[in-house]
Amino acid sequence: MRDVAVIGIGMNKWGELWDKSLRDIFTEAALKAIDDGGVDHIDSMYIGNMSSGLFVGQEHLASLLSDYLGQGPIPATRIESACCSGGAAFRSAFIDVASGMNDIVLAGGVEKMNDIGGDGATFALATAADQEYEVYHGVTFPGLYAMMARAHMERYGTTRKQLAEVAVKNHENGSKNPLAQFPFKTTVEGVINSPMVADPLTLMDCSPITDGAAAVILCPADMVKDYKNHPAVKIIGSGHATDTIALSTRDDLTYLKATEIAGQKALKMAGKRLSDIDLCEVHDCFTIAEIIVLESLGFFERGKAAAATEAGETRIGGKIPINTSGGLKSKGHPVGATGIAQIYEIVNQLRGGAGERQVKGAKVGMAQNMGGSGGSTLVHILEVM
Ligand code: COA
Numbered sequence: 001m002r003d004v005a006v007i008g009i010g011m012n013k014w015g016e017l018w019d020k021s022l023r024d025i026f027t028e029a030a031l032k033a034i035d036d037g038g039v040d041h042i043d044s045m046y047i048g049n050m051s052s053g054l055f056v057g058q059e060h061l062a063s064l065l066s067d068y069l070g071q072g073p074i075p076a077t078r079i080e081s082a083c084c085s086g087g088a089a090f091r092s093a094f095i096d097v098a099s100g101m102n103d104i105v106l107a108g109g110v111e112k113m114n115d116i117g118g119d120g121a122t123f124a125l126a127t128a129a130d131q132e133y134e135v136y137h138g139v140t141f142p143g144l145y146a147m148m149a150r151a152h153m154e155r156y157g158t159t160r161k162q163l164a165e166v167a168v169k170n171h172e173n174g175s176k177n178p179l180a181q182f183p184f185k186t187t188v189e190g191v192i193n194s195p196m197v198a199d200p201l202t203l204m205d206c207s208p209i210t211d212g213a214a215a216v217i218l219c220p221a222d223m224v225k226d227y228k229n230h231p232a233v234k235i236i237g238s239g240h241a242t243d244t245i246a247l248s249t250r251d252d253l254t255y256l257k258a259t260e261i262a263g264q265k266a267l268k269m270a271g272k273r274l275s276d277i278d279l280c281e282v283h284d285c286f287t288i289a290e291i292i293v294l295e296s297l298g299f300f301e302r303g304k305a306a307a308a309t310e311a312g313e314t315r316i317g318g319k320i321p322i323n324t325s326g327g328l329k330s331k332g333h334p335v336g337a338t339g340i341a342q343i344y345e346i347v348n349q350l351r352g353g354a355g356e357r358q359v360k361g362a363k364v365g366m367a368q369n370m371g372g373s374g375g376s377t378l379v380h381i382l383e384v385m
Pocket of ligand 1: 141142197203204207
């Protein structure tokens with residue numbers, strides 16, 4: 001296997017992008033990454049996308065987007081793994097370069113979710129849950145995560161306030177991210193008093209419906225000197241694992257097995273320990289998800305991440321800064337793009353380019369991206385070269 005580096009990153013402002021089509025959004029982010037990497041062509045590309053067929057009525061994305069980017073006839077592949085389609089696209093691009101098959105590879109992600117309205121988006125998202133055992137009975141993702149929150153509260157005494165603290169911290173970070181969908185600050189009261197979605201989760205515990213894209217350029221580590229002169233960042237670990245989709249068949253609702261396994265695989269490959277990680281982007285699709293992911297990755301013992309969050313240990317300047325980008329909560333969650341945007345944030349931080357939200361001296365970063373209620377997970381570890 002060859003060593004692989006990320007040499008270019010691109011992302012657009014996320015939100016409700018009514019004046020742009022899916023192909024515009026993707027191409028904008030891809031061209032930014034190409035420009036940032038200083039490359040004059042790409043050899044192949046992978047596109048994370050969960051459900052363009054349901055969201056905008058367009059399938060066959062890989063060919064459409066490579067053509068619109070002016071890169072046809074390169075090999076292009078769409079990757080789907082629900083909300084971790086982006087992370088899975090990144091891993092495919094990594095394997096493509098590491099194997100020696102291709103040199104300059106683009107990993108992108110895109111989703112345009114607002115065109116079909118809230119009900120349509122909820123339906124499209126719910127196709128990533130178990131249709132027969134969950135969705136037919138009326139449960140949607142906020143409902144599934146609400147059950148996980150209740151179980152965690154009952155077992156560990158996690159409080160409503162502690163859940164709200166996740167949103168407060170992520171909006172604080174997102175307020176320093178000019179690309180975030182909701183870059184406003186909030187308070188514990190603001191979160192708890194926002195409209196109820198699925199008890200105990202209110203609107204401010206939920207990630208939003210978002211239009212957006214992100215892209216990164218990978219190449220063999222020994223080629224970075226041929227391209228632009230910002231610090232290159234090496235991919236040192238990649239872990240991928242799956243779990244049952246339906247919550248009813250899980251042993252434990254307060255823990256995510258695929259996240260634990262993917263995290264351990266990535267650490268083993270990287271030859272690192274959790275104490276070596278300077279910052280981590282995690283999949284906070286709901287506030288409770290961030291708490292359970294932090295415990296499943298092992299940053300905190302089971303039942304301790306909520307209190308650690310309340311104590312400020314996951315803020316910038318804390319023990320382990322989590323979701324410096326604002327996370328899915330504040331930055332937005334265009335599902336297929338989220339995993340690539342996490343890599344964007346980690347690379348930006350490791351280059352020292354994150355401005356007001358910079359983690360001082362960051363050398364090693366981790367990104368955890370998961371599908372559905374944790375039925376699939378990708379974890380990547382990157383280190384500045
Ligand atoms: N965080 C902060 N503000 C939000 C928000 C969020 N998640 N979602 C919407 N808003 C804001 C809107 O900007 C709007 O503000 P305005 O009145 O000032 O214009 C207001 O709240 C109402 O927005 P609306 O679009 O009508 O909300 P909604 O009730 O239709 O949808 C949710 C809110 C939380 C139900 C929806 O965002 C959702 O389903 N989120 C979960 C997505 C999901 O499941 N993703 C997959 C995870 S596995």
